[in-house]
Amino acid sequence: MTPVVRVDWVLTAVEIAGTLAFGLSGFIEAARKRMDIVGVAAVTFFAAFGGGTLRDILLDRRPFFWVQHSEYVWAVLALVVAGTAGLRAAHLSPSARPMLWADALGLGLFSASGAGLTWEMGQPAIVCALMGVVTGVFGGVMRDVLCNEVPAIFADHRPYAVCSFAGAWSFLAVAWLQGPGWPALAAGILVTAGLRLIALARDWRVPGLAGP
Amino acid sequence: MTPVVRVDWVLTAVEIAGTLAFGLSGFIEAARKRMDIVGVAAVTFFAAFGGGTLRDILLDRRPFFWVQHSEYVWAVLALVVAGTAGLRAAHLSPSARPMLWADALGLGLFSASGAGLTWEMGQPAIVCALMGVVTGVFGGVMRDVLCNEVPAIFADHRPYAVCSFAGAWSFLAVAWLQGPGWPALAAGILVTAGLRLIALARDWRVPGLAGP
Amino acid sequence: MTPVVRVDWVLTAVEIAGTLAFGLSGFIEAARKRMDIVGVAAVTFFAAFGGGTLRDILLDRRPFFWVQHSEYVWAVLALVVAGTAGLRAAHLSPSARPMLWADALGLGLFSASGAGLTWEMGQPAIVCALMGVVTGVFGGVMRDVLCNEVPAIFADHRPYAVCSFAGAWSFLAVAWLQGPGWPALAAGILVTAGLRLIALARDWRVPGLAGP
Numbered sequence: 001m002t003p004v005v006r007v008d009w010v011l012t013a014v015e016i017a018g019t020l021a022f023g024l025s026g027f028i029e030a031a032r033k034r035m036d037i038v039g040v041a042a043v044t045f046f047a048a049f050g051g052g053t054l055r056d057i058l059l060d061r062r063p064f065f066w067v068q069h070s071e072y073v074w075a076v077l078a079l080v081v082a083g084t085a086g087l088r089a090a091h092l093s094p095s096a097r098p099m100l101w102a103d104a105l106g107l108g109l110f111s112a113s114g115a116g117l118t119w120e121m122g123q124p125a126i127v128c129a130l131m132g133v134v135t136g137v138f139g140g141v142m143r144d145v146l147c148n149e150v151p152a153i154f155a156d157h158r159p160y161a162v163c164s165f166a167g168a169w170s171f172l173a174v175a176w177l178q179g180p181g182w183p184a185l186a187a188g189i190l191v192t193a194g195l196r197l198i199a200l201a202r203d204w205r206v207p208g209l210a211g212p
Numbered sequence: 213m214t215p216v217v218r219v220d221w222v223l224t225a226v227e228i229a230g231t232l233a234f235g236l237s238g239f240i241e242a243a244r245k246r247m248d249i250v251g252v253a254a255v256t257f258f259a260a261f262g263g264g265t266l267r268d269i270l271l272d273r274r275p276f277f278w279v280q281h282s283e284y285v286w287a288v289l290a291l292v293v294a295g296t297a298g299l300r301a302a303h304l305s306p307s308a309r310p311m312l313w314a315d316a317l318g319l320g321l322f323s324a325s326g327a328g329l330t331w332e333m334g335q336p337a338i339v340c341a342l343m344g345v346v347t348g349v350f351g352g353v354m355r356d357v358l359c360n361e362v363p364a365i366f367a368d369h370r371p372y373a374v375c376s377f378a379g380a381w382s383f384l385a386v387a388w389l390q391g392p393g394w395p396a397l398a399a400g401i402l403v404t405a406g407l408r409l410i411a412l413a414r415d416w417r418v419p420g421l422a423g424p
Numbered sequence: 425m426t427p428v429v430r431v432d433w434v435l436t437a438v439e440i441a442g443t444l445a446f447g448l449s450g451f452i453e454a455a456r457k458r459m460d461i462v463g464v465a466a467v468t469f470f471a472a473f474g475g476g477t478l479r480d481i482l483l484d485r486r487p488f489f490w491v492q493h494s495e496y497v498w499a500v501l502a503l504v505v506a507g508t509a510g511l512r513a514a515h516l517s518p519s520a521r522p523m524l525w526a527d528a529l530g531l532g533l534f535s536a537s538g539a540g541l542t543w544e545m546g547q548p549a550i551v552c553a554l555m556g557v558v559t560g561v562f563g564g565v566m567r568d569v570l571c572n573e574v575p576a577i578f579a580d581h582r583p584y585a586v587c588s589f590a591g592a593w594s595f596l597a598v599a600w601l602q603g604p605g606w607p608a609l610a611a612g613i614l615v616t617a618g619l620r621l622i623a624l625a626r627d628w629r630v631p632g633l634a635g636p
Contacts, residue, residue, distance in 0.1 A: 246632060276482070
């Protein structure tokens with residue numbers, strides 16, 4: 001029992017850290033767009049919960065993960081209040097090292113868990129992998145659409161969705177061999193977060209098209 | 213029986229007035245963006261039905277309210293035809309007094325009813341309140357996203373979602389004390405619409421962030 | 425049996441051609457916006473599958489059509505790989521004649537099938553027609569929103585959604601007379617595609633508003 005509890009505890013910590021990192025990226029982008037606090041709060045919520053909610057809509061899962069864990073809603077609300085009351089947007093940077101780590105781990109967890117939930121519903125592997133990517137990256141896409149920007153992950157030439165895709169397939173490979181337990185989850189998280197952090201450290205680029 | 217019928221009749225009138233006010237805001241914005249009549253019709257429909265439809269998707273409710281009441285679809289279609297045939301966009305203004313009243317009442321009704329439908333499904337209070345806000349304001353958000361604008365309610369510093377949030381909590385407070393009947397609905401509508409109209413009259417502002 | 429098989433075969437061919445034409449329009453627009461290959465792939469997928477997926481969400485149908493036919497996902501993925509590896513975006517044009525034909529046939533098929541699936545669920549006719557239009561045109565709307573453009577079909581004054589609407593009503597008229605079999609489907613496809621191709625050939629325009 002003890003190791004299971006410990007794993008659960010670690011996963012919950014990663015999930016909260018990832019959710020807050022996603023939310024903070026929305027907070028910062030909305031603040032940069034000079035939105036009022038309503039807009040800042042809305043974009044923060046979409047960045048934090050958008051990917052998982054879209055996954056739940058696509059898989060027809062209810063209640064949503066943030067309804068089951070409504071303490072997450074309060075945590076993100078606290079993030080908005082704390083950010084608005086005390087912090088200056090200038091002092092927050094989505095490229096700060098702790099945020100990048102939290103974001104990478106959150107991306108890994110959401111990619112693996114998105115693929116895993118789809119796997120448990122007996123879907124084809126390519127669908128599981130796509131759903132992992134949707135879960136991981138669509139909060140950021142909604143954030144950018146609401147801020148009236150081309151989604152950064154579509155155009156900044158930094159590996160992000162690619163790491164999520166690789167992590168989702170890693171989860172699926174281990175789950176296919178051993179069942180969808182915590183080794184598969186660990187594989188998904190480590191491959192995603194590892195690739196993402198190496199890509200940032202070495203400045204890897206996603207190519208564009210060769211077109212004119 | 214009679215009072216119930218009268219309340220229902222009032223609610224239906226408010227719902228239709230609110231839907232048409234929401235739709236008209238879409239009509240005007242699309243006309244300003246020089247869309248063709250297809251775009252004007254599409255944006256009008258999204259502004260009128262977008263918030264309630266998103267609520268129904270999130271709550272997994274079917275049929276949609278506009279499928280149950282398909283006469284609402286015809287009413288909005290009539291609005292598009294009447295607007296296109298007879299009116300000049302210059303003569304319509306979303307800041308005209310009758311539109312502001314219809315919009316404020318509609319916002320109140322949709323906020324309260326969104327919170328109420330979620331309450332009946334046994335969800336946590338914070339989720340009910342958020343769903344009330346989504347129902348009230350997301351037609352306008354979709355309208356602005358389709359028109360390629362930053363959503364006005366996120367950045368115009370005018371209280372709108374805040375009024376909806378307060379009205380949803382008012383509904384919930386009365387519903388918690390007395391059950392989700394028409395006094396709760398009236399509280400939600402009056403608090404939302406009252407705050408909204410006072411905010412407009414006194415030019416209240418939503419603060420931005422203190423950041424640079 | 426043989427004619428049924430032949431009809432099915434024709435429909436599948438039209439469906440694949442339409443999906444690839446829709447996807448290719450996303451590929452080209454994303455390449456023009458200088459997205460990286462992640463963005464190009466994402467926009468291609470949304471353009472190809474967005475309309476049908478939104479229809480399935482609105483109708484609460486699961487599994488999605490691209491989960492049932494996961495070979496379509498692979499086909500679109502192959503389109504992305506082939507487009508990225510070998511083609512120059514300059515040599516692809518959404519206004520090339522074969523693409524316009526494939527797009528028009530796909531629009532007709534998706535409009536008729538969207539209306540038909542809704543009809544089978546016993547919905548009002550106006551809802552069936554709107555769902556046919558959503559199925560046909562919303563991949564393109566999502567494509568343009570993700571590319572941070574006003575949706576082309578809302579503002580380019582070319583008949584597109586109008587053809588889809590007319591085709592959906594044609595399907596419904598024949599289905600009402602004869603049941604929703606292949607004559608109704610053929611009527612929907614032929615009216616949509618025919619109107620679309622005539623409109624392009626004769627340069628028909630959708631009017632704007634008379635406003636200032």
